Amino acid sequence: MIEIRVDDNACNGCGLCVKDCPMHVYELRESLSVPVHPENCMGCLSCHEICPAQALEHKGVYPSRRHYIDIRVCEMLNRVI
Amino acid sequence: MSDGTIRDMKGAFSTDTVYRSEDVPLTCVPHPEELEDTLHGLMKLNGLIIRSLEEIAGRGANAVTYRAGRKYGHEVAKYFQKMDNIEEALKELSDILRGQFTFEIWKPADKPSYIIQENGSTFIYLVFHDCIVRQTLRRNGQPQEGPLCQTLYGYVVGAIEEITGRKAKLEIVHTGPNACLKKLILQ
Numbered sequence: 001m002i003e004i005r006v007d008d009n010a011c012n013g014c015g016l017c018v019k020d021c022p023m024h025v026y027e028l029r030e031s032l033s034v035p036v037h038p039e040n041c042m043g044c045l046s047c048h049e050i051c052p053a054q055a056l057e058h059k060g061v062y063p064s065r066r067h068y069i070d071i072r073v074c075e076m077l078n079r080v081i
Numbered sequence: 082m083s084d085g086t087i088r089d090m091k092g093a094f095s096t097d098t099v100y101r102s103e104d105v106p107l108t109c110v111p112h113p114e115e116l117e118d119t120l121h122g123l124m125k126l127n128g129l130i131i132r133s134l135e136e137i138a139g140r141g142a143n144a145v146t147y148r149a150g151r152k153y154g155h156e157v158a159k160y161f162q163k164m165d166n167i168e169e170a171l172k173e174l175s176d177i178l179r180g181q182f183t184f185e186i187w188k189p190a191d192k193p194s195y196i197i198q199e200n201g202s203t204f205i206y207l208v209f210h211d212c213i214v215r216q217t218l219r220r221n222g223q224p225q226e227g228p229l230c231q232t233l234y235g236y237v238v239g240a241i242e243e244i245t246g247r248k249a250k251l252e253i254v255h256t257g258p259n260a261c262l263k264k265l266i267l268q
Contacts, residue, residue, distance in 0.1 A: 022255040039190040044257025068220035
């Protein structure tokens with residue numbers, strides 16, 4: 001099963017993850033996103049991408065193949081970071 | 082153009098390699114790791130074809146790509162063993178497509194079985210993990226759920242029709258950067 005962790009300090013309670021998830025994994029409680037049904041997470045990482053605060057962490061996700069990444073650009077970015 | 086320039090250009094294509102008719106290639110040349118540029122070129126080209134098709138044909142683009150995908154699905158699946166069991170058929174299809182379109186049968190935790198019956202329709206959720214369509218679209222910054230996704234839709238429908246002889250429909254429920262959720266509706 002996928003484990004989801006929300007960084008309470010980073011989450012700004014915008015509710016985008018709640019709206020976006022088709023399986024209703026998240027709920028807003030006291031202006032914070034809470035993963036109430038992590039067992040229903042299929043690992044699409046849509047919430048991960050949409051979260052403006054980057055407050056989400058998923059453990060146990062199958063990482064899909066990413067051939068589209070430009071390795072040279074990523075290497076350059078890594079050097080800058 | 083000077084003789085030197087022509088000689089340089091010709092020189093780049095002349096080798097000592099001997100091709101014999103009985104030679105069976107056992108490796109990809111060049112090594113797959115060196116194919117990055119080719120792959121990126123193909124993805125770009127594919128994305129641009131789809132974008133142009135959408136500009137010219139509008140909504141008709143979906144019908145074209147769906148049909149292409151369906152033909153591909155029928156073509157691939159005609160070598161499969163025919164079966165009635167839809168779950169078995171999907172498992173076999175998933176094994177064969179591994180790498181291009183890796184998918185799994187999926188269900189929400191509260192559902193007792195993978196074949197779900199709701200509001201008079203019978204369906205199965207499929208989660209597509211590896212998908213060449215998604216990668217192409219994201220490579221080109223194009224939105225998901227467009228005509229290129231219809232090829233995959235047609236592909237699965239065509240393959241299921243060929244294997245089980247049953248009519249099916251595929252609906253895109255959700256798209257994400259790492260996986261997409263689809264609903265295979267059985268008729």
